[in-house]
Amino acid sequence: MTHSTLLATSPHAERARPAPQSIADSVPSSGHIEFDDISVRYGNNKVVEAVSLKVPRNSVTAMIGPSGCGKSSMLYTVNRLCDLIPGCCVTGSVAFSWLDNEQMRKDAILLRRQVGMLFQRPNPFPFSIWKNLEFALKQHGIRAKAEVNERIESALQEVGLWDEVKDRLSLSAFALSGGQQQRLCLARALVLQPAVLLMDEPCSALDPISTQKIEDLILRLSRTRTILLVTHSLGQARRVASQVAMFWKLDGVGRLIECGSALDLFDQPRHELTQSYLAYA
């Protein structure tokens, strides 16, 4: 991804304003997401075949399975990141029960305002802490100063960063620790008040304490948002997910081999491949 450079001004002047409400209070309504017969190809290489899956509203669905079975590719079909990958072709559909799906198909920018994403490694923009969030808002046409200020403070509060950074908002985002950078990236997604969050191994580069902070956030945010989490940590899936989707590469193509409540899938896996995979936990 390329990022344009912003001039470093001091974006954060002292001002009197009421404490912002939690962003969770102002999240747009959400619903369930339905993958119908999704297949993904990169050039001639089919990597996901015929996946249908319902992701319940305001909950965490974990996607697990060995490397290369197409979990990330499935995530990219939700926010249409796959459109930006040369040679990537998706068939089937992803439907959002609370949105105008025709409009979402036509307008990827609007779609990405509804669907935030957190990646494996923290990827702050090379700007100040404040501008990382302000930039996201400007990209979506939100420029009114009062609203910008309120959303930024609220998002930083939401991820527990506000007290840690409020006195140094004009500092480079790279001056933060890895765990703080990941929470900043989560705040950058939350500032747009998305109804859906995609998380692609969000803790794989973090220490256990930072991991726990992100997991606590995942659980809290899932009260008001629908979360899809790709993770290699079975412990993490157990701790935060209510539904688990198990993927496997069969005949060279990623497939969904089993999906169920976390309780059922971990305690009574039906598929023998799930049973063998869980034995590694």
Ligand SMILES: Nc1ncnc2c1ncn2[C@@H]1O[C@H](COP(=O)(O)OP(=O)(O)OP(=O)(O)O)[C@@H](O)[C@H]1O
């Ligand atoms: N941009 C790309 N171009 C070509 N092939 C790709 C691309 N991205 C992924 N692939 C291939 O698609 C397959 C599935 O990859 P994907 O990253 O979706 O799987 P995954 O289950 O998320 O893997 P991991 O757990 O290692 O992240 C792999 O064989 C991978 O090499």
